[in-house]
Amino acid sequence: MSETDYSAGAAYVDGCYMPVGEASVPILDWGYRRSDVTYDVVGVWQGAFFRLDDHIGRFRASMNALRLHPEETDEQIREILIEVVRRSGLREAYVAMDCLRGRPKPGLKPHPANCRNRLTAYAIPWVWVVSPEVQARGANLIVAHTPRIAEASVDPRVKNFHWADLTRALFEAHDVGADNAILLDGAGFVTEGPGFNVFAVQDGRVITPDRGALEGITRRSVIELCAELNIACEVRPLTVEELRAADEVFLATTAGGVMPASRLDGRIMGNDRPGPVSTRLRAQYWQNRAAGWHATTVDYSERTTA
Amino acid sequence: MSETDYSAGAAYVDGCYMPVGEASVPILDWGYRRSDVTYDVVGVWQGAFFRLDDHIGRFRASMNALRLHPEETDEQIREILIEVVRRSGLREAYVAMDCLRGRPKPGLKPHPANCRNRLTAYAIPWVWVVSPEVQARGANLIVAHTPRIAEASVDPRVKNFHWADLTRALFEAHDVGADNAILLDGAGFVTEGPGFNVFAVQDGRVITPDRGALEGITRRSVIELCAELNIACEVRPLTVEELRAADEVFLATTAGGVMPASRLDGRIMGNDRPGPVSTRLRAQYWQNRAAGWHATTVDYSERTTA
Numbered sequence: 052m053s054e055t056d057y058s059a060g061a062a063y064v065d066g067c068y069m070p071v072g073e074a075s076v077p078i079l080d081w082g083y084r085r086s087d088v089t090y091d092v093v094g095v096w097q098g099a100f101f102r103l104d105d106h107i108g109r110f111r112a113s114m115n116a117l118r119l120h121p122e123e124t125d126e127q128i129r130e131i132l133i134e135v136v137r138r139s140g141l142r143e144a145y146v147a148m149d150c151l152r153g154r155p156k157p158g159l160k161p162h163p164a165n166c167r168n169r170l171t172a173y174a175i176p177w178v179w180v181v182s183p184e185v186q187a188r189g190a191n192l193i194v195a196h197t198p199r200i201a202e203a204s205v206d207p208r209v210k211n212f213h214w215a216d217l218t219r220a221l222f223e224a225h226d227v228g229a230d231n232a233i234l235l236d237g238a239g240f241v242t243e244g245p246g247f248n249v250f251a252v253q254d255g256r257v258i259t260p261d262r263g264a265l266e267g268i269t270r271r272s273v274i275e276l277c278a279e280l281n282i283a284c285e286v287r288p289l290t291v292e293e294l295r296a297a298d299e300v301f302l303a304t305t306a307g308g309v310m311p312a313s314r315l316d317g318r319i320m321g322n323d324r325p326g327p328v329s330t331r332l333r334a335q336y337w338q339n340r341a342a343g344w345h346a347t348t349v350d351y352s353e354r355t356t357a
Numbered sequence: 358m359s360e361t362d363y364s365a366g367a368a369y370v371d372g373c374y375m376p377v378g379e380a381s382v383p384i385l386d387w388g389y390r391r392s393d394v395t396y397d398v399v400g401v402w403q404g405a406f407f408r409l410d411d412h413i414g415r416f417r418a419s420m421n422a423l424r425l426h427p428e429e430t431d432e433q434i435r436e437i438l439i440e441v442v443r444r445s446g447l448r449e450a451y452v453a454m455d456c457l458r459g460r461p462k463p464g465l466k467p468h469p470a471n472c473r474n475r476l477t478a479y480a481i482p483w484v485w486v487v488s489p490e491v492q493a494r495g496a497n498l499i500v501a502h503t504p505r506i507a508e509a510s511v512d513p514r515v516k517n518f519h520w521a522d523l524t525r526a527l528f529e530a531h532d533v534g535a536d537n538a539i540l541l542d543g544a545g546f547v548t549e550g551p552g553f554n555v556f557a558v559q560d561g562r563v564i565t566p567d568r569g570a571l572e573g574i575t576r577r578s579v580i581e582l583c584a585e586l587n588i589a590c591e592v593r594p595l596t597v598e599e600l601r602a603a604d605e606v607f608l609a610t611t612a613g614g615v616m617p618a619s620r621l622d623g624r625i626m627g628n629d630r631p632g633p634v635s636t637r638l639r640a641q642y643w644q645n646r647a648a649g650w651h652a653t654t655v656d657y658s659e660r661t662t663a
């Protein structure tokens with residue numbers, strides 16, 4: 052077998068496997084030049100994917116929404132994702148799949164309808180959106196002044212790299228020494244943050260926005276956990292006033308699971324530590340994960356055929 | 358000298374020159390993964406740049422707005438742009454400069470404030486946003502249903518790759534057989550289209566939006582041409598009703614100059630041909646260009662030092 056070093060991660064680009072450091076996007080690809088691309092991210096923990104087929108299903112729905120049609124079938128994407136993890140050898144991995152618009156085919160009008168769409172994927176060592184140290188004390192969040200890009204312009208349910216508003220919000224947080232930021236829509240409703248969904252806890256009930264945000268798969272898992280733990284969970288519009296008045300706030304993402312906050316715009320929630328409901332959900336999330344919840348175990352053995 | 362084939366275009370990536378086909382963006386670079394990047398495009402026609410220093414100045418302002426600080430000075434960027442054109446040998450070229458966020462430096466929090474920003478540039482054969490054939494008959498435009506991303510979320514004066522709304526508008530045009538699309542803001546004011554500014558002509562006066570759009574350098578040139586030709590020009594809010602009632606509509610961009618339209622949402626303007634004011638401005642634009650207006654001539658001779 053090859054002696055290629057996949058320790059920093061393994062990638063698949065347009066039919067070929069390679070170390071992630073060699074994986075790149077042509078500078079003329081509209082996936083980069085027009086951010087005309089969708090993606091998804093699935094986590095591997097203790098050698099098993101979490102909700103692999105749910106992620107592939109959402110990825111396909113995002114591609115269809117943007118009229119992106121790569122050559123690879125869902126079954127092939129599944130094999131590719133497993134293969135990049137297998138090659139990397141990583142037991143805890145952040146696994147991304149992208150579909151890029153590509154370039155217009157020669158001789159045709161340079162229009163997005165006339166491009167050959169391209170699939171890429173990679174596995175790298177696990178990434179935390181909020182570090183474990185910050186999760187333990189509870190994240191220090193702000194409500195950003197920058198509003199989230201409106202749904203009418205860019206559908207947040209189609210996972211995308213339109214992060215200029217999220218990046219600006221990250222700088223807002225950085226400038227006041229906070230860990231991260233939550234963005235509102237133009238009407239003052241809570242949407243999401245850079246790579247995560249937002250939850251408020253009030254009087255023992257969990258509330259998460261029904262609009263302006265990605266329909267996160269970890270969010271879906273939190274809703275299932277609430278049912279399991281007999282915690283009321285409401286998916287509905289959430290105003291910034293409700294968020295500010297909440298007993299607890301927590302975040303959810305593939306790259307971190309359930310992540311409690313302890314401060315919002317400097318206001319201390321509870322005893323400046325993760326609240327009881329957030330803590331319970333976080334513990335149950337990892338307990339279920341360890342028990343094989345929605346798991347697809349990776350076979351890391353060498354394949355007999357390259 | 359090298360026998361490298363630059364005929365498809367020449368690129369500069371992070372300190373090195375290469376054929377444009379070899380130029381790429383690492384798949385993990387936030388310039389791609391978060392579209393955390395700004396860019397500018399300057400044209401070369403008959404071997405001369407148009408308003409080169411204006412483009413570099415705007416590029417620097419965009420980088421500052423996003424807190425992007427590459428190693429290269431404005432003077433070095435100028436030399437790089439000239440060098441990619443010289444290497445390509447192209448007398449008519451589309452010349453782009455990008456500044457990407459890069460990746461977080463090892464050991465630091467993965468935050469945009471902690472990245473090494475990277476510069477790229479390239480020259481490729483001239484690209485027309487609207488083909489010369491369509492310009493001659495006048496473009497068939499639509500007003501898109503998709504609204505432009507709001508200024509409060511992403512500043513359109515900072516040139517960016519957040520094109521999902523523009524791409525959707527291009528599909529809207531494609532689906533009804535139109536050539537291109539104009540986008541409105543949430544309040545029904547005209548903004549811009551995919552890569553161009555918009556102008557209406559009413560009773561001999563030229564009107565272009567003062568908001569929601571890139572402050573285009575060709576737009577600035579059109580304002581100068583209006584002064585030269587003694588045509589009244591207003592930079593102010595432009596409603597979609599005014600656009601629909603206009604005698605003429607034209608577009609302006611680096612990659613095309615002044616580009617007349619002849620239909621809007623199927624309505625024929627004038628005699629279904631470019632109108633007289635648009636035609637006059639277009640002719641004067643190219644006449645001035647040929648006469649060396651705002652030109653920086655490229656020296657294509659081999660350099661004595663590589």
